[in-house]
Amino acid sequence: MTSATTLKLPQTLKARIAAVAHELDKTPHAFMIEALAAQTEHAERRRQFVVDALDAETEVATQGLIHDADDVFAWLRAKVAGEAPHRPRPRKRGKRA
Missing domain, CATH: 1.10.1220 (Arc Repressor Mutant)
Known part of the structure; x- marks a missing residue:
């Protein structure tokens, strides 16, 4: 209507x-x-x-958990390349893995 x-x-x-x-x-x-x-x-x-x-x-x-952007981008690049990468793990805010 x-x-x-x-x-x-x-x-x-x-x-x-x-x-x-x-x-x-x-x-x-x-x-x-x-x-x-x-x-x-x-x-x-x-x-x-x-x-x-x-x-x-x-x-x-x-x-307090976040994903590092570099880790996520590397994971995405590997997925696009046809690889089977492990998912990035969240980390405590402010700490590098």
Whole structure:
């Protein structure tokens, strides 16, 4: 189900939307719907990214375990090369393995 919404756009923005929509062989309405959907998804993903980062920060503060980036990158390079490397082990924060 859809509902009507009125947007008051500056003339310059309206003209830009019309021009771009025309180039993409879309109506300005379709272009704006896609733009709003994309921007909404972007904002939702960014919000989830921040939530995940804060959760990870809390986990590190609680457990004190991290993975060394060099170890992880070496593991990834080996996986991509078709090898079967051992997964890097987490270590206590601030200590080198």
